[in-house]
Amino acid sequence: MVVIDASWGHWLGLLKAPLFHIGGSPVDSIGLISSGVMMLVGIALARRARRLFLESVAPRFHLHTATAHTVATLLFYGLLVVTALIFLSILGITLTNLAVVAGAMSVGIGFGLQNIANNFVSGLILLFDRAIKVGDFVELESGLKGRITQIKVRSTVILTNDGVEVIVPNSHLISNQVVNWTLSDEMRRLLVPFSVAYGSDIHRLRRIMLEQVPVRLPIVVQDDPERPPRLWFSAMGDSSLDFTLVLWIKAEAATRMGGSLSECLFVVHDLLIEHGFEIPFPQQDLHIRTLPAGVVLAPEGVGGG
Known part of the structure; x- marks a missing residue:
């Protein structure tokens, strides 16, 4: 029994023996192990608190997604600060001693952790x-x-x-x-270019597009007097009359502009076909003034085949 007590006392003495000093405060093995366990528990609790806030508290109070994430982030890092203070307290390090050490390391931290400090401050700016x-x-x-x-x-x-x-x-x-794209308004304007052949009834075309495209496309904003659909006559090209259909689309479609444009082009193409509008293609007329000697043009309809 005496041997066990002596052995226990020996190991206890080793655990209580100072390993190093921080600002004059000794740090032993027991304090180091206890503070390490406390730090791990604190980090786990901070993560759990953030998750609980986002999954339970925020929906109950109908908080906006951005507001909920901001509060949850501040809660998480606030708990980490409290955990760090408890960690230092268990080690026996006072804020005064910590200030002395921080002052001695400030020059090195200023150069070595400059980017980290910059990102940290920028993160706080973004949150607030x-x-x-x-x-x-x-x-x-x-x-x-x-x-x-x-x-x-x-x-x-x-x-x-x-x-x-x-x-x-x-x-x-x-x-x-x-x-x-979604700072104050999540709706976006979408420009849909298309062309029809010369000779098309452009006034009828305008009426059809403005009346039927919004009805066939659920992604288009309707009944908004400030954002009605419009049809711009863009240009009279070499082989076509060029138009741009101007639509305002809803938030869920505004973040996938490529897919939204594709949906609109499908509808525009179908309407042109249904109402008999000719979709043009580039074409050129060749006028021959003179022919080289010995070259004879074949009569119309005659050719190799």
């Missing part, structure tokens, strides 16, 4: 400014288009129409031009 928020459909200068699914403190996740998730540093969204 709300010019770009979760659920928005954006286009970057690089041509990348997609819907924002997450705004983290360091980066933002953009889901493209191809199903690819792209991680963009927050500082890139702050310092570069970003086109927000």
